Amino acid sequence: MSAMPLPGRHKGWNLVAVLTRWLLGGLFLQMGLSKALDPVDFLKLVREYDLTQHPLLLNGIAAALPWFEVFCGVLLLAGVAVRGSALMLLAMLAPFTWVVFQRALAIQADLGIPFCAVKFDCGCGAGEVYICRKLVENGLLILFSAWLLMGWGRGLCARYALMKPRAEN
Amino acid sequence: MAIVGAAIAFAANAVSPRGLVLTRNYFPKAVTVAGPAPAALPAELGPAGTNAVAVAPPQPVVASLDAESLQRADIDLAAALFRDPRYQSELVVFIDARDEEQYREGHVPGAYQFDHYRPEKQLATVLHVCQLAEQIVVYCTGGDCEDSEFAALALIGVGIPKERFFVYVGGMSEWAAHGLPFEVGERNSGNIGNGEP
Numbered sequence: 239m240s241a242m243p244l245p246g247r248h249k250g251w252n253l254v255a256v257l258t259r260w261l262l263g264g265l266f267l268q269m270g271l272s273k274a275l276d277p278v279d280f281l282k283l284v285r286e287y288d289l290t291q292h293p294l295l296l297n298g299i300a301a302a303l304p305w306f307e308v309f310c311g312v313l314l315l316a317g318v319a320v321r322g323s324a325l326m327l328l329a330m331l332a333p334f335t336w337v338v339f340q341r342a343l344a345i346q347a348d349l350g351i352p353f354c355a356v357k358f359d360c361g362c363g364a365g366e367v368y369i370c371r372k373l374v375e376n377g378l379l380i381l382f383s384a385w386l387l388m389g390w391g392r393g394l395c396a397r398y399a400l401m402k403p404r405a406e407n
Numbered sequence: 408m409a410i411v412g413a414a415i416a417f418a419a420n421a422v423s424p425r426g427l428v429l430t431r432n433y434f435p436k437a438v439t440v441a442g443p444a445p446a447a448l449p450a451e452l453g454p455a456g457t458n459a460v461a462v463a464p465p466q467p468v469v470a471s472l473d474a475e476s477l478q479r480a481d482i483d484l485a486a487a488l489f490r491d492p493r494y495q496s497e498l499v500v501f502i503d504a505r506d507e508e509q510y511r512e513g514h515v516p517g518a519y520q521f522d523h524y525r526p527e528k529q530l531a532t533v534l535h536v537c538q539l540a541e542q543i544v545v546y547c548t549g550g551d552c553e554d555s556e557f558a559a560l561a562l563i564g565v566g567i568p569k570e571r572f573f574v575y576v577g578g579m580s581e582w583a584a585h586g587l588p589f590e591v592g593e594r595n596s597g598n599i600g601n602g603e604p
Contacts, residue, residue: 274419277427278506278524285434293432298417301427305416322408329409 263314269363270307283361317395549578
């Protein structure tokens with residue numbers, strides 16, 4: 239942490255962090271809505287991961303996850319509960335990236351093709367994607383979320399319009 | 408925050424007209440068949456479905472149908488049933504198990520749409536037709552698509568005898584690739600074409 243400049247001290251970095259927050263928020267809002275508006279397609283994709291065969295669990299994941307992404311996306315865009323939202327994104331992204339990686343390995347083994355030639359709809363809301371590109375994207379999203387979790391990106395937050403910072407109370 | 412988010416997410420699903428019914432089993436299989444994960448074709452072969460003619464039905468789909476004791480129809484049988492005089496009197500019926508958008512893009516002429524994920528709109532009509540039919544051909548996109556199997560199982564579950572059903576595994580992609588006629592838009596729209604919709 240000591241090597242990292244503290245939030246608030248570098249306006250340039252703060253601006254980049256706010257833009258990152260908006261980018262993450264917008265991305266999750268868009269990806270969440272695309273799935274929430276067609277939950278049956280998302281349900282079929284979730285089933286392909288073979289995480290569970292129990293209908294209630296399967297339906298629960300497919301029904302709630304897209305709206306949860308929308309929820310986090312809106313909070314990030316508005317700047318409310320930024321660190322909590324970033325933590326939620328991390329909690330979704332890390333295991334999701336792992337299961338996508340595992341599924342890509344299974345497809346690679348089945349088709350006998352190079353790993354980076356594996357292309358499938360991972361249920362991310364962007365249709366079919368090449369796995370290597372998806373893993374890089376998710377890696378970046380994880381880094382961005384971790385950055386926000388460290389306290390960056392809190393400029394232009396609606397939270398401060400709703401509640402005065404404690405120091406001013 | 409996670410609890411609040413989850414509560415909002417489930418509430419949004421409940422009020423959404425496209426929301427899922429949490430307690431419903433959308434994949435009514437009696438038997439789970441192990442097999443390779445369904446996957447897109449390699450990039451050099453293009454998007455899934457475009458090479459359906461050259462590709463045999465995926466083994467998991469075939470094995471699953473066999474495990475459910477559902478009869479399979481190949482392109483020859485499906486085409487023969489389509490040309491059967493009984494098709495005009497609805498003693499032979501085709502059921503399209505895809506969603507409305509896909510159905511409107513092109514379906515077997517005269518086929519009824521039955522999206523088993525959202526059966527509310529079509530169930531009464533399809534049920535009535537199936538009760539009167541002698542043979543029922545159910546199809547979806549083809550390839551690794553399982554919706555035709557689920558639709559057949561859903562209709563069997565509401566009392567249609569299993570022996571009437573044929574699952575056309577090649578589906579709409581194979582049908583169109585063989586230059587067989589397809590109908591665009593609503594059922595009996597009269598907008599008939601041949602080849603790829």
